Amino acid sequence: MDNYEALLQLIERNDVITIYGHSNPDGDCYGSQIGLRELIRARYPEKKVYAVGSGIPAFFERLTTMDEVDEATIASSAGILVDVSCLRRVEDPRVYQCKEHGKFDHHQPSPLEEFVGPSIVETKRIAAAEIIVEFAIRFHFPITRLAAEALYLGILTDSGRLTYRGTTPRTLELVALLRTKGIKIRSIQQIAYYESPETKKVKATIRRRARCYGHVCYCFLPRESFEKHGLSPQNAIRLVNALASVYPDCRCYVLFVPFDGDEVNVELRSNHGYCVHDTAKAFGGGGHKFASGCTIYSNQTDYMDVVKMLDQAEYVEEE
Numbered sequence: 001m002d003n004y005e006a007l008l009q010l011i012e013r014n015d016v017i018t019i020y021g022h023s024n025p026d027g028d029c030y031g032s033q034i035g036l037r038e039l040i041r042a043r044y045p046e047k048k049v050y051a052v053g054s055g056i057p058a059f060f061e062r063l064t065t066m067d068e069v070d071e072a073t074i075a076s077s078a079g080i081l082v083d084v085s086c087l088r089r090v091e092d093p094r095v096y097q098c099k100e101h102g103k104f105d106h107h108q109p110s111p112l113e114e115f116v117g118p119s120i121v122e123t124k125r126i127a128a129a130e131i132i133v134e135f136a137i138r139f140h141f142p143i144t145r146l147a148a149e150a151l152y153l154g155i156l157t158d159s160g161r162l163t164y165r166g167t168t169p170r171t172l173e174l175v176a177l178l179r180t181k182g183i184k185i186r187s188i189q190q191i192a193y194y195e196s197p198e199t200k201k202v203k204a205t206i207r208r209r210a211r212c213y214g215h216v217c218y219c220f221l222p223r224e225s226f227e228k229h230g231l232s233p234q235n236a237i238r239l240v241n242a243l244a245s246v247y248p249d250c251r252c253y254v255l256f257v258p259f260d261g262d263e264v265n266v267e268l269r270s271n272h273g274y275c276v277h278d279t280a281k282a283f284g285g286g287g288h289k290f291a292s293g294c295t296i297y298s299n300q301t302d303y304m305d306v307v308k309m310l311d312q313a314e315y316v317e318e319e
């Protein structure tokens with residue numbers, strides 16, 4: 001039995017299934033949670049299936065909302081993680097109470113936690129949603145329009161609208177398949193890429209404050225510079241790609257955003273084939289080769305230590 005079959009069996013042997021993603025959910029996280037929920041509901045109408053977490057409220061009207069679940073439901077359920085590598089990174093800590101766990105993910109496995117349960121981890125996939133579409137195809141799940149739209153959102157956003165490295169011919173085939181399910185691309189794009197005037201101002205601030213160190217473009221965004229425009233730190237840290245084109249010759253770029261207390265969230269990227277994952281891992285974080293994140297504490301770590309290590313990032317062959 002391979003891992004796809006093991007996950008199918010986990011779904012088949014449980015009457016209640018709860019689906020989890022990471023904190024500060026993005027399009028792939030929310031899209032994978034909703035997509036998987038709708039796939040399972042369509043194939044097994046008798047099962048109770050819930051997507052747990054905050055999701056992306058901007059999509060609740062256009063697609064659908066997340067589910068409220070109580071502890072008894074969670075304790076009676078199989079918990080399936082999507083777009084998240086381990087239980088400690090799941091947004092809702094009640095995930096620990098599930099009877100058993102499964103996972104669909106494309107992040108590097110966490111060195112801090114061994115995942116127990118059937119899991120499909122394919123780190124070369126551009127989006128977790130891509131793996132879920134493969135799963136649906138292999139086991140002939142009916143793909144409703146809502147499932148297709150949610151999974152399309154996941155692939156679209158994690159691939160930078162199908163432009164990032166890691167977007168493969170197979171990615172495009174899967175998108176083509178989703179397109180046959182009646183999805184309306186334009187309105188999903190409009191919501192996914194909507195930028196408020198306030199967001200535009202904060203992006204401009206990020207670009208203006210960008211500096212170079214060696215081969216790294218970095219920006220430390222002071223709290224007041226996003227708070228005065230009404231942005232939360234969660235929304236500010238998402239704007240890391242504003243740094244992509246400031247110094248096009250830089251190998252890597254990194255954004256630092258203060259959260260609560262001494263906590264500083266860090267997002268690291270490379271569009272030039274340099275591995276940012278090693279640096280994130282060294283500071284307790286993780287993610288992908290060319291897109292990773294970590295949290296540092298300003299009373300313990302100088303953010304320039306992250307920048308200096310990132311400057312030593314290794315070039316890794318494009319596959």
Ligand SMILES: [Mn+2]
Nearest residue numbers: 028083128158
């Ligand atoms: Mn993802």
